[in-house]
Amino acid sequence: MRLSQYFLPLLRENPSEAQIVSHRLMLRAGMIRQSSAGIYSWLPLGLRVLRRVEQIVREEQDRSGAQEILMPTIQPAELWRESGRYEDYGKEMLRIRDRHDREMLYGPTNEEVITGIVRDAVKSYRDLPKNLYHIQWKFRDEVRPRFGVMRGREFLMKDNYSFDLDAAAAKHSYNKMFVAYLRTFARMGLKAIPMRADTGPIGGDLSHEFQILAETGESEVYCDRRWLETDILAEELDYDSDLEPFFRQWTGLYAATDEMHKPESCPIPADQLVTARGIEVGHIFYFGTNYSKPMGAVVAGPNGEEVPLEMGSYGIGVSRLVGALIEANHDDAGIIWPESVAPFRLGLINLRPADDKCRAAADDLYGKLSNIGIDVLYDDRDESPGAKFAAMDLIGLPDQLIIGPRGLAAGNIEHKRRRTGTRQDLPLDSVVQQFARA
Amino acid sequence: MRLSQYFLPLLRENPSEAQIVSHRLMLRAGMIRQSSAGIYSWLPLGLRVLRRVEQIVREEQDRSGAQEILMPTIQPAELWRESGRYEDYGKEMLRIRDRHDREMLYGPTNEEVITGIVRDAVKSYRDLPKNLYHIQWKFRDEVRPRFGVMRGREFLMKDNYSFDLDAAAAKHSYNKMFVAYLRTFARMGLKAIPMRADTGPIGGDLSHEFQILAETGESEVYCDRRWLETDILAEELDYDSDLEPFFRQWTGLYAATDEMHKPESCPIPADQLVTARGIEVGHIFYFGTNYSKPMGAVVAGPNGEEVPLEMGSYGIGVSRLVGALIEANHDDAGIIWPESVAPFRLGLINLRPADDKCRAAADDLYGKLSNIGIDVLYDDRDESPGAKFAAMDLIGLPDQLIIGPRGLAAGNIEHKRRRTGTRQDLPLDSVVQQFARA
Numbered sequence: 085m086r087l088s089q090y091f092l093p094l095l096r097e098n099p100s101e102a103q104i105v106s107h108r109l110m111l112r113a114g115m116i117r118q119s120s121a122g123i124y125s126w127l128p129l130g131l132r133v134l135r136r137v138e139q140i141v142r143e144e145q146d147r148s149g150a151q152e153i154l155m156p157t158i159q160p161a162e163l164w165r166e167s168g169r170y171e172d173y174g175k176e177m178l179r180i181r182d183r184h185d186r187e188m189l190y191g192p193t194n195e196e197v198i199t200g201i202v203r204d205a206v207k208s209y210r211d212l213p214k215n216l217y218h219i220q221w222k223f224r225d226e227v228r229p230r231f232g233v234m235r236g237r238e239f240l241m242k243d244n245y246s247f248d249l250d251a252a253a254a255k256h257s258y259n260k261m262f263v264a265y266l267r268t269f270a271r272m273g274l275k276a277i278p279m280r281a282d283t284g285p286i287g288g289d290l291s292h293e294f295q296i297l298a299e300t301g302e303s304e305v306y307c308d309r310r311w312l313e314t315d316i317l318a319e320e321l322d323y324d325s326d327l328e329p330f331f332r333q334w335t336g337l338y339a340a341t342d343e344m345h346k347p348e349s350c351p352i353p354a355d356q357l358v359t360a361r362g363i364e365v366g367h368i369f370y371f372g373t374n375y376s377k378p379m380g381a382v383v384a385g386p387n388g389e390e391v392p393l394e395m396g397s398y399g400i401g402v403s404r405l406v407g408a409l410i411e412a413n414h415d416d417a418g419i420i421w422p423e424s425v426a427p428f429r430l431g432l433i434n435l436r437p438a439d440d441k442c443r444a445a446a447d448d449l450y451g452k453l454s455n456i457g458i459d460v461l462y463d464d465r466d467e468s469p470g471a472k473f474a475a476m477d478l479i480g481l482p483d484q485l486i487i488g489p490r491g492l493a494a495g496n497i498e499h500k501r502r503r504t505g506t507r508q509d510l511p512l513d514s515v516v517q518q519f520a521r522a
Numbered sequence: 523m524r525l526s527q528y529f530l531p532l533l534r535e536n537p538s539e540a541q542i543v544s545h546r547l548m549l550r551a552g553m554i555r556q557s558s559a560g561i562y563s564w565l566p567l568g569l570r571v572l573r574r575v576e577q578i579v580r581e582e583q584d585r586s587g588a589q590e591i592l593m594p595t596i597q598p599a600e601l602w603r604e605s606g607r608y609e610d611y612g613k614e615m616l617r618i619r620d621r622h623d624r625e626m627l628y629g630p631t632n633e634e635v636i637t638g639i640v641r642d643a644v645k646s647y648r649d650l651p652k653n654l655y656h657i658q659w660k661f662r663d664e665v666r667p668r669f670g671v672m673r674g675r676e677f678l679m680k681d682n683y684s685f686d687l688d689a690a691a692a693k694h695s696y697n698k699m700f701v702a703y704l705r706t707f708a709r710m711g712l713k714a715i716p717m718r719a720d721t722g723p724i725g726g727d728l729s730h731e732f733q734i735l736a737e738t739g740e741s742e743v744y745c746d747r748r749w750l751e752t753d754i755l756a757e758e759l760d761y762d763s764d765l766e767p768f769f770r771q772w773t774g775l776y777a778a779t780d781e782m783h784k785p786e787s788c789p790i791p792a793d794q795l796v797t798a799r800g801i802e803v804g805h806i807f808y809f810g811t812n813y814s815k816p817m818g819a820v821v822a823g824p825n826g827e828e829v830p831l832e833m834g835s836y837g838i839g840v841s842r843l844v845g846a847l848i849e850a851n852h853d854d855a856g857i858i859w860p861e862s863v864a865p866f867r868l869g870l871i872n873l874r875p876a877d878d879k880c881r882a883a884a885d886d887l888y889g890k891l892s893n894i895g896i897d898v899l900y901d902d903r904d905e906s907p908g909a910k911f912a913a914m915d916l917i918g919l920p921d922q923l924i925i926g927p928r929g930l931a932a933g934n935i936e937h938k939r940r941r942t943g944t945r946q947d948l949p950l951d952s953v954v955q956q957f958a959r960a
């Protein structure tokens with residue numbers, strides 16, 4: 085993409101409304117614009133990151149055997165009356181009346197809708213297990229939306245729902261998602277610690293939140309000091325195998341959210357305990373028959389008896405992750421994208437577009453890199469070198485290639501790694517090959 | 523995908539609520555389920571088609587130079603007051619009050635939001651032209667939602683908006699979309715005739731609807747008889763060239779919607795005129811400064827003067843297209859997907875899963891086809907051959923491969939083309955090669 089044609093409205097000044105770095109940088113880098121309180125439009129650069137995050141989430145769901153569906157944003161109130169949550173949910177639920185005065189709502193979560201679908205479609209234990217996910221916009225009418233996409237009102241969430249015949253099978257489904265979540269966050273270069281968590285308005289018996297430690301985290305979290313030195317790897321596991329040993333391994337080190345941490349019963353000594361701030365990026369729940377029983381979601385069991393479905397639900401904050409990624413990856417100059425979610429792989433800067441040789445070399449390199457499928461953002465604008473360096477650092481693409489008249493005379497271009505700031509000259513004719521391999 | 527594990531709730535009976543064939547077949551083939559009136563959940567098979575349609579739309583938008591963004595579903599009423607449409611829009615607009623009693627709405631279209639974004643971001647004629655699209659759920663509170671996804675309340679639409687300095691440049695943007703739309707529908711195997719159309723609540727001077735002729739179409743349309751014999755091809759054009767000759771060529775044959783057709787001034791003789799029913803799948807508008815003037819979306823022109831932006835907007839009904847595709851592609855047995863939008867490329871039927879040789883051959887073929895990246899739906903269920911044939915015809919994948927003990931003994935499997943019904947035996951060991959080439 086040529087920057088001269090790209091819709092990328094950069095801001096020079098820090099917007100006064102942004103209190104945290106990710107919100108500030110997303111506005112400055114032209115990724116988002118606020119539409120109303122807690123509601124954002126995603127501009128081209130931001131949408132590219134959102135889609136890459138979404139795609140990693142999708143791939144790991146698919147790998148685990150979950151199947152993608154898409155439920156609507158607007159739900160009927162009557163389903164929520166069946167589960168008993170309509171009156172309980174409170175003011176965070178955006179309640180709507182349509183032209184026929186029917187009560188509707190903008191879904192904050194989808195336990196009721198999916199249970200309604202499955203109870204009509206799944207009649208026999210032979211159709212189990214099922215795990216259905218969707219990636220859809222949700223709405224929670226936060227009283228004080230803030231921190232940009234980190235605590236917005238309209239937000240993109242991956243949520244899924246598992247249906248099993250009994251508690252043991254449901255725990256296996258829970259373990260699958262536990263593994264999938266560790267893999268998902270690890271692929272984004274994020275260390276998301278699974279913490280024993282409260283089940284809140286979803287209800288249930290067992291729950292883990294996946295928390296990224298960050299100063300700007302909204303909640304207090306507690307964990308064993310050894311978590312700070314532990315890398316979480318995107319291990320490849322057989323989802324049909326017994327995942328309980330893996331689950332025990334990764335829940336063996338103490339970690340708990342504020343609601344679950346009780347100093348008097350904490351199993352580790354105080355000097356081993358770290359208190360930190362956390363950003364919640366995922367949350368998994370096992371809640372048995374809490375929805376299937378009141379809503380009548382039953383199957384015929386092996387002996388013909390009616391069995392209420394054992395369920396779990398699992399959420400990842402896809403739009404929030406974009407903010408969380410920036411909280412975890414930035415410096416004073418701007419964003420530093422991990423390669424797996426970068427909006428473009430490479431930034432190409434032509435320092436002197438008015439110079440025929442520079443333009444020819446930059447155009448040629450841009451064409452060749454694009455032709456082999458590398459996403460390049462090509463700064464061909466008529467701007468000062470300083471403005472171009474600042475813009476490229478702000479946007480935070482992993483690698484920058486810089487073409488100027490001096491280097492070009494020697495057959496070289498400059499390569500800068502955004503994360504380390506290291507610079508080196510590369511022979512111009514080796515560049516395509518080098519990035520084709522990478 | 524193994525059908526034994528797939529979430530595909532087929533219906534044997536015709537659902538009584540479905541009046542038209544696409545609605546009936548989408549329910550029977552397990553593509554969608556109604557959540558409330560005019561609001562649907564997309565199940566795995568339906569979502570696959572929706573995503574393929576969406577991807578063709580996206581690729582043709584990208585090819586035309588439009589850039590993808592994503593605006594939220596919930597919009598502030600105040601923006602619509604600026605354009606003057608808030609009071610005018612009527613009961614189809616879903617109006618909402620949030621917890622602070624602020625007036626919001628579920629966007630039925632996005633002229634106001636995009637104009638708000640662009641007026642803040644684009645300050646100079648040098649930043650033009652811009653064409654921004656998004657693919658997002660919309661809501662129109664139809665008084666009588668019907669025909670399934672063809673006239674739903676919550677629906678997926680691609681809409682985009684062009685911004686130019688003057689009328690001539692804006693017409694070029696209009697022509698680009700005209701070309702992109704012909705290409706988009708042609709790639710789906712649909713003949714969508716561009717018809718002179720009324721501008722309705724969007725307003726403006728110039729407008730075309732893209733209509734598919736079908737008995738179940740909702741509106742009456744009029745066109746030159748020669749349209750019936752004319753193929754619309756997905757011609758590859760240079761979007762930077764003068765597109766006016768192409769536009770004139772494809773608007774030269776008479777075609778008009780009900781609102782625009784005046785028998786007394788119709789330019790073609792009555793015996794050359796066809797009256798038919800049409801399904802609208804796209805609509806393009808040029809409306810000049812109708813939004814930019816009241817909303818103050820201006821740029822500095824070449825001489826520093828303030829120039830209001832010349833705008834157009836363009837819509838494709840993505841979810842509606844799934845229904846329209848079925849209206850145009852079905853027989854008594856079910857759906858017949860064009861290859862470009864088929865949910866799976868191939869259906870593989872194992873007639874005798876209990877037979878070891880059949881199972882080994884079918885599993886092996888499924889693995890090999892999947893490994894080379896072909897999407898296969900593999901019917902490995904313990905069902906009668908009749909039920910399997912009926913299910914596969916209903917789902918409508920372009921090609922079926924049928925493995926049974928008799929053919930297998932001769933080293934053959936049966937290949938059936940869904941559209942033509944032609945069947946032939948293929949040597950089992952040639953199948954992978956044949957479909958790898960296709």
